[in-house]
Each structure stands twice: as C-alpha cells, then as structure tokens.
Amino acid sequence: xxxxxxxxxxxxxxxxxxxxxxxxxxxxxxxxxxxxxxxxxxxxxxxxxxxxxxxxxxxxxxxxxxxxxxxxxxxxxxxxxxxxxxxxxxxxxxxxxxxxxxxxxxxxxxxxxxxxxxxxxxxxxxxxxxxxxxxxxxxxxxxxxxxxxxxxxxxxxxxxxxxxxxxxxxxxxxxxxxxxxxxxxxxxxxxxxxxxxxxxxxxxxxxxxxxxxxxxxxxxxxxxxxxxxxxxxxxxxxxxxxxxxxxxxxxxxxxxxxxxxxxxxxxxxxxxxxxxxxxxxxxxxxxxxxxxxxxxxxxxxxxxxxxxx
Numbered sequence: 614x615x616x617x618x619x620x621x622x623x624x625x626x627x628x629x630x631x632x633x634x635x636x637x638x639x640x641x642x643x644x645x646x647x648x649x650x651x652x653x654x655x656x657x658x659x660x661x662x663x664x665x666x667x668x669x670x671x672x673x674x675x676x677x678x679x680x681x682x683x684x685x686x687x688x689x690x691x692x693x694x695x696x697x698x699x700x701x702x703x704x705x706x707x708x709x710x711x712x713x714x715x716x717x718x719x720x721x722x723x724x725x726x727x728x729x730x731x732x733x734x735x736x737x738x739x740x741x742x743x744x745x746x747x748x749x750x751x752x753x754x755x756x757x758x759x760x761x762x763x764x765x766x767x768x769x770x771x772x773x774x775x776x777x778x779x780x781x782x783x784x785x786x787x788x789x790x791x792x793x794x795x796x797x798x799x800x801x802x803x804x805x806x807x808x809x810x811x812x813x814x815x816x817x818x819x820x821x822x823x824x825x826x827x828x829x830x831x832x833x834x835x836x837x838x839x840x841x842x843x844x845x846x847x848x849x850x851x852x853x854x855x856x857x858x859x860x861x862x863x864x865x866x867x868x869x870x871x872x873x874x875x876x877x878x879x880x881x882x883x884x885x886x887x888x889x890x891x892x893x894x895x896x897x898x899x900x901x902x903x904x905x906x907x908x909x910x911x912x913x914x915x916x917x918x919x920x921x922x
Contacts, residue, residue: 615913617920620676621745622702623693631908633675633702634890635915638810638836638868641666641679641695641703644686646714653873656681659691664879665871665886666699672891676702678868678919680781682750684710684718689742704919707734708750709765711783715752716761727768728775735776747919748808749773751793752783758792770800779806779918781834787815790825798829807831808866808918814843820852820859827861832918836868838893839884840876846893850900857906866915867893 619626641662648654656662669677681687689705696703708731709715722730731749738745751769753762773780780802782793790809797807809826812818813835823833835853837843853865869888871877878885884892889911897907 615916615920617917618922620702620704620916620920621747622696622704623689623742623744624696624702625744627702629916629920630675631912631916633916634673634894634911635676635678635866636669636674636868636871636886636889637678637866637915637919638680638834638870639677639886640681640685640870640872641677642686642688642691643681645710646684646712653875656872656874658874659695661877661879663695663698665877666695666701668878668885668887669890670699670701672887674701674887674890676704676915677886678747678915679703679705680750680870682706682708682710682752684714689739689744693742693744704747705744706748706750706778706781707731707746708748708769709752710750711752711762711785712754712759715759715765719761719764724764724768728771731768731772732775735772735778746778747921748779748781749776750781750783753785753789753793755785756788758789758796763796766796766800770797770802773802773806777806779808781808782810784809784811787812787818787822790822794826794829794831804830808834810834810836811870813837813849818844818849818852820855823852823856823861827856827864832864832866834866834868836866836870838867838869839888840869841883846896847900850896853910854900854902862906862909863914863917865910866918867910
C-alpha cells in the first residue's frame with residue numbers, strides 16, 4: 614500500500630500511483646572524478662540515455678531515480694529534457710560522492726554554505742530548473758571513511774534534520790556499512806528514512822549482509838541486478854525472497870545502478886535500464902513470488918521511500 618501522496622520529479626510534482634514500476638537507482642548523465650581513468654563511466658550521451666528510457670517505458674517502466682550528485686557532474690537541465698522527451702518520471706537528489714573528487718568540491722564552500730545551498734534546493738528548487746531533490750546522498754570509500762567524507766556526513770545529517778529528506782548512502786562495494794550506520798545514528802538520522810546502497814556488490818553476499826541494516830529499522834537497496842559482474846540474479850532473488858519471508862518486504866528497493874556506457878543496452882551493453890520491467894519481474898514470478906509481492910517491491914516500496922505528503 615502506498616502511503617505517500619506525491620513525487621517531486623524534475624518536471625515538478627506528480628501524484629503517486631500503485632501501478633508505476635521503478636528502477637530505484639540509475640545514472641543517466643554524469644562524469645565522476647575517476648572517469649578520466651575509466652572512460653566507460655563518462656555518461657555524456659543524451660540521445661542514448663533517452664533511448665534507454667524509452668525502452669524502459671516500452672517494457673512497462675514509469676519512474677527512475679537518478680543518482681549523480683554534485684561531484685558526479687550532475688545536470689538537472691539535461692534530466693529535465695530527458696523526462697520531457699520520454700514521459701518517464703525522473704527523481705533526483707542532492708549531496709556528495711566520495712574519495713578524491715570530494716575534497717576539492719568541499720573546498721568550494723564552507724560547511725555552513727554547503728548546508729544553506731542544500732536546504733535552499735530542498736525548499737525552493739535547484740536554481741536552473743526549479744526541481745526539488747527527493748533525497749540526500751552520502752558516500753564512503755572502499756574500506757575506509759575519509760576525513761572529507763566525515764565532513765560531508767555532517768552536512769547531510771544536518772540537512773536531513775532541517776528538510777526531512779531521506780538519506781541514501783553509497784557504500785563502495787558494500788564496505789563500511791556498520792561504520793556508516795554508527796555515524797548516522799550518532800548524528801540523529803531517522804533510520805526509517807535511511808537507505809543503504811550497493812550491499813549486493815559483496816562477494817560473500819547472504820541475507821545477513823542486509824539484516825545488519827534492516828534489523829536497525831533502515832532500508833536496503835538491491836541495486837546491481839542484471840550485472841553478472843556482481844553475481845547472478847537468481848541467488849540475489851533467493852535472498853530477497855528470504856528477507857521478505859522474515860518480515861522485511863516493505864523496506865527493500867530494487868535497481869540496476871546503470872552507470873556505465875557498457876550498461877546501456879542500446880549501445881550493445883547490458884543489462885539496460887529496461888531490465889526490471891522487462892526481465893526481473895518475470896524472474897521473480899518464476900521464483901514463486903506473488904503478484905502482490907512483486908508490486909510491493911517494484912511499485913509501492915520506492916514510492917513510500919521517496920514520496921512526500
């Protein structure tokens with residue numbers, strides 16, 4: 614059941630609907646700091662992103678959540694054009710990526726200035742588009758949380774307290790989950806508005822990896838779906854269904870985290886943004902998931918996490 618009334622998309626406010634299929638984590642436009650060394654991460658092909666969104670819509674998809682923050686080369690003007698051209702609802706957020714790209718970004722403003730900027734976007738909209746963010750992003754590095762990331766955490770935590778926006782974390786390959794939770798708990802984040810991402814990048818993946826988060830009242834994202842590099846869907850779906858049986862079906866989001874040129878199906882890659890409506894829903898049915906449970910996972914849960922009243 615959807616409890617939230619509306620979504621803030623890049624084109625403005627729209628009502629929630631219980632028949633909208635989501636991909637709850639994608640990248641359509643961006644250039645992270647390490648794209649210089651890894652050009653597969655250079656997402657600057659608007660036409661191809663539009664093709665991917667059209668395929669997603671043709672397969673039955675309705676909503677995507679775009680995750681490129683300040684230090685990921687975000688451009689909401691481009692996202693707005695994509696939404697206008699495709700009819701797909703695009704939600705986006707504000708906040709920070711990680712590591713080497715974060716330090717020079719933070720140096721552009723004081724902590725207080727960053728906080729004012731984020732709060733202003735949440736309350737009045739981004740300056741070029743008027744679009745309002747749906748979440749606050751905080752990211753940490755592989756096997757460590759740097760001093761810069763601790764600073765960005767403090768900014769995000771305070772913005773969360775002021776705006777009420779949910780917090781979504783980036784864990785690098787599923788590391789530092791416990792440490793993230795400790796920092797956010799100590800800072801006073803409402804765990805009912807916290808989503809931890811990329812846990813399913815872990816090589817030792819099992820339900821316990823997610824329970825570390827779920828048992829504390831937060832949400833988890835299974836967001837490497839369709840990417841063979843991070844494991845076959847079959848094993849992940851078994852874990853998802855087990856977690857649902859354990860009572861956590863209402864705090865799990867599903868996504869592909871499309872973020873590379875080689876992930877774009879229209880360019881010969883995989884799995885493509887269409888993956889959840891085109892393939893994953895059928896795979897869930899084959900595993901014995903009911904239509905009600907599928908609807909909960911791909912329609913209702915993301916609307917309840919990202920929606921507003």
